[in-house]
Amino acid sequence: MKNRKLLLENVHIPGIETYDVYRKNGGYRSVEKALKSLTPDEVVEEVKKSGLRGRGGAGFPTGMKWSFLAKPEGIPRYLVCNADESEPGTFKDRYLMEKIPHLLVEGMITASYALGANTSYIYIRGEFMYILHILEKAIAEAYDNGFLGKNILGKGYDLDLFVVPGGGAYICGEETALLESLEGKRGNPRIKPPFPAVKGLWGAPTVVNNVETIAAVVPIVNDGGEAYAAIGIGRSTGTKLISACGNLVKPGVYEIDLGLSVEEFIYGDDYCQGIKNNKKLKACVPGGSSVPILPHYLVTKTANGDDRLMSYESLAEGAFASGSMLGSGGFIVFDEDQCIVRNTWNFTRFYAHESCGQCSPCREGTGWMEKVLYRLETGNGNLRDIDLLAEINKKIEGNTICPLGDAAAWPVAAAIRHFRDEFEWHVSHKEEAIKRNYGLSKEPMLA
Amino acid sequence: MKVTIDDIEVEVEAGTSILNAARKIGGEVVPPAMCYYSKLPGTGGKCRTCLVEVAAGSTADPRPMPKLVASCSTPVMDGMIIKNKTSQRVHEGRSAVVEFLLINHPLDCPVCDQAGECNLQDLGYEHGSVKTRYEEERRTFDPIDIGDKIKLHMNRCILCYRCVEVANQLTEKRVHGVMHRGEHAEISTYIEHAIDNEFSGNMIDVCPVGALTDRTFRFKSRVWFLKPMEAECDCTKCAGKVVLWMFGKEIYRVTGRKDQYGEIETIDDKTAWICNECRYDKKDLAKWKVIGPRVIDRHSVISQGKYETSINSPIKKIN
Numbered sequence: 001m002k003n004r005k006l007l008l009e010n011v012h013i014p015g016i017e018t019y020d021v022y023r024k025n026g027g028y029r030s031v032e033k034a035l036k037s038l039t040p041d042e043v044v045e046e047v048k049k050s051g052l053r054g055r056g057g058a059g060f061p062t063g064m065k066w067s068f069l070a071k072p073e074g075i076p077r078y079l080v081c082n083a084d085e086s087e088p089g090t091f092k093d094r095y096l097m098e099k100i101p102h103l104l105v106e107g108m109i110t111a112s113y114a115l116g117a118n119t120s121y122i123y124i125r126g127e128f129m130y131i132l133h134i135l136e137k138a139i140a141e142a143y144d145n146g147f148l149g150k151n152i153l154g155k156g157y158d159l160d161l162f163v164v165p166g167g168g169a170y171i172c173g174e175e176t177a178l179l180e181s182l183e184g185k186r187g188n189p190r191i192k193p194p195f196p197a198v199k200g201l202w203g204a205p206t207v208v209n210n211v212e213t214i215a216a217v218v219p220i221v222n223d224g225g226e227a228y229a230a231i232g233i234g235r236s237t238g239t240k241l242i243s244a245c246g247n248l249v250k251p252g253v254y255e256i257d258l259g260l261s262v263e264e265f266i267y268g269d270d271y272c273q274g275i276k277n278n279k280k281l282k283a284c285v286p287g288g289s290s291v292p293i294l295p296h297y298l299v300t301k302t303a304n305g306d307d308r309l310m311s312y313e314s315l316a317e318g319a320f321a322s323g324s325m326l327g328s329g330g331f332i333v334f335d336e337d338q339c340i341v342r343n344t345w346n347f348t349r350f351y352a353h354e355s356c357g358q359c360s361p362c363r364e365g366t367g368w369m370e371k372v373l374y375r376l377e378t379g380n381g382n383l384r385d386i387d388l389l390a391e392i393n394k395k396i397e398g399n400t401i402c403p404l405g406d407a408a409a410w411p412v413a414a415a416i417r418h419f420r421d422e423f424e425w426h427v428s429h430k431e432e433a434i435k436r437n438y439g440l441s442k443e444p445m446l447a
Numbered sequence: 448m449k450v451t452i453d454d455i456e457v458e459v460e461a462g463t464s465i466l467n468a469a470r471k472i473g474g475e476v477v478p479p480a481m482c483y484y485s486k487l488p489g490t491g492g493k494c495r496t497c498l499v500e501v502a503a504g505s506t507a508d509p510r511p512m513p514k515l516v517a518s519c520s521t522p523v524m525d526g527m528i529i530k531n532k533t534s535q536r537v538h539e540g541r542s543a544v545v546e547f548l549l550i551n552h553p554l555d556c557p558v559c560d561q562a563g564e565c566n567l568q569d570l571g572y573e574h575g576s577v578k579t580r581y582e583e584e585r586r587t588f589d590p591i592d593i594g595d596k597i598k599l600h601m602n603r604c605i606l607c608y609r610c611v612e613v614a615n616q617l618t619e620k621r622v623h624g625v626m627h628r629g630e631h632a633e634i635s636t637y638i639e640h641a642i643d644n645e646f647s648g649n650m651i652d653v654c655p656v657g658a659l660t661d662r663t664f665r666f667k668s669r670v671w672f673l674k675p676m677e678a679e680c681d682c683t684k685c686a687g688k689v690v691l692w693m694f695g696k697e698i699y700r701v702t703g704r705k706d707q708y709g710e711i712e713t714i715d716d717k718t719a720w721i722c723n724e725c726r727y728d729k730k731d732l733a734k735w736k737v738i739g740p741r742v743i744d745r746h747s748v749i750s751q752g753k754y755e756t757s758i759n760s761p762i763k764k765i766n
Binding site: 169171186191193352353354355356357358359360361363364365366367368371372388395396398399400401 | 491492493494495496498513514515517520521522540543544546547548550551580581583586605606608624625627628629630631632
C-alpha cells in the first residue's frame, strides 16, 4: 500500500509553521471552500459521508456526534478541541500541533463554521506550554490574515479562537472533566446525562473533538467526504496517525491508511522496520496504555487466523478475549526482554495517580491494584493476589462515572489473561523477581 | 410516567430520578445512598452505592442498559423497568462498592461518635464481607484543625462532597473543599483555616460517616444511650426545629430532624437546616419548648430498649 498522507503531507516543508508557507502550500482552502460554497449543514453532511470516526480513542462517528448537537435559539454553541493528550504511548497530537499548527487552526475554523459556533477553544495539556505558544502564534497570524475575527472572508461569519492550558491532569482529557476545567473548576467528570451536546460548556451545547479529528476535517472538506471514505477498510475510513514506540527500529509518528496490516506496520520498510536488536516480539499494546495488551501470537493474526489489520474492527476482533482496540493510536511494542508485570504495574501506577478521586470504585480500586501489583513485581506477592487483581478490576469496570475506571481495569485484566504464567513466576521466584526487572523474559519464546 | 421497580409499578413525574421513584414506593426497594442528598441540588453520582440495573430503558426503546447506572442521577423514562433487590448484578456491584469504601476506612467505630447513626455501618452490615482482603496499610491523613465546633476525621471520610455542597448552598462563603486527587483526595481548608459560618454546623448533619462530628459532643456519650426529643424555639436565623439528644434533663447535643434516609426534614416547605447558635449554644432546657419523643425506626440501634412507638403517636410517624 502506498504511503498516502492527508494530514502530514507538508510537514517536512521548512517554515510550514508560518502562515505564509502554509498558505502557499494550499492552506486554508477548506475555509474558503466551506464559507464560499457550502452551508454549515453541507459541511456536516460531508463529514458524515466521510465516515470519520473520533480519533481520541472511542472511535465514535464524528458526523453523528455533530448532528446530535442541540441547536436552541438564542443560546451560543461551542466547539472545544481536546488537546489534552496524556495517554502513555500516545504522542500524535503533540507532533501535529508542533509541526503544522495551522492545520489545527484551519480545521477549527471549518468545524466551528459547520457547527455554528462563534467561540471555540483548544484545551491543551499544561505540560505542552511550548505548543501553546506555537498555536497562539498561528492563531495571531490567522487573525491578521482575516481567517479569524469578525466577518471572515466577508461572509458574515464571526469566530474567536482561544487556546486554554490545563493544569496537567490526564482526567481532563475526559470530555466533561475538560469542560469543568475549562470553566475554571476542579477537573471532575460530570455525571451524564446530560451530555455535552445538550449541556456542555457553561450549560450551552458543546462538541468536544480530538485534535486529529478536527485536522481531518480539512482534507474532507477539500476533497469531499466520498474521497476520504474511499481510503481505509469497512467502517474504518481515512488515515490515522499512529505513534509507535517501544522496542522498534524506527519508532515515531506515522500516518497510515486504516486497513494496513499490523505485520507490515511493525516489520515493513516504510514503517517501523521491525524489532530493535534483532529481538523477538513479545507483546503489543496497539492503542495507548488503556487498551488490552496482545501477546505476540495475537498481534499479527487474529484468533481465527486472519491477518490483523490496523482498523477499528480488526484490532477489536475477538473482543477482549483475544482482541484489543485501536484506541488513540499509541502503538507500544515490547520485545522479549520486557517484563509484563512491571509494565502493568507502571500503567496502573499512572491510573492510580491520575484518578480524580470522585467516585469510590476508581479512587479506591486503582490504588489497591497499584499496591498489589507493586507487591507482585517486587517479589512479595502470593498466588491469591493474582485472582484478587482479576476480581478488583472486574469490580471497577463499568461501575464508575467516567471511562477512566475502565481504562485502568482493562490493561490489568488483559495482562493476567495472556501472561498469567509471568505473574506466577513472580510469585514462585521471589528472590529473582526482586533482583531483575524482567520476568519470564529470558525463557525461550515462540517465533 | 410509569416505571417498574422490582416488579412494583409507580407513577412519577418526568425528570424524577430512579432513586426518588423508588423512595415514592418506599421500603425495601429503595437503594442506599451515601452521597446523594435530595435537599442539596448537585449532589449524587459519586459513591456508586445506589447502582441499579435497568432491564428495559423505556417503552419506546426497551433495550436494557449495558452497565449498572447510578439511580440517584439517572432520570426515569416512561415504561422503564428497574431491578434493585431482585438483581444479582446489583448485589455484586454494591458489595464491590462497599468493599472499596471500607478498604481504607479505619473501622474505629468503637470510638467514633457517629456509630449507631452511620450510613456506612448500615451499608457494611447489609453488603459488607466478614473479612477484608486488603493487606496493605490503610491510608491516613495528617489531622487538621478546622475550628472549635467541628471535628474533621479525614481518615473516615468517603468523599461524598455533601459538606462541600452545604458550604456552597447554605453559607455565604465556602472555605473548604476537596484537595488533591485520586487516593490522596481530601476534604481540607487548604491553609488551615477555621470554618466559621452561621450554618456550617449542617455539614455535621449531612456527613454520612464520622468524618465530621460535633466537637461539643465529642466522646460525651454513645448515641444509643441518649433520648432524642423533638423541640423548637423562636430563632431568628433558622426554623428552630431540632432534635435534642438528652440524658436525664441534660442536653448532650442538638441536631436537625433527620428522616428515614438520614436527610434533614422538610417542614413547612422548607428544609429545616439549623443555625450554629441552636446547635452549639442552647444546651439549656429552658431555652427550648419540648414537643415530645422523636420516633425512631425500631430497627435502629438508637431505639433499643427505650420506648415503644405508639400507633396513635401524635408525632408524624417515620417509617
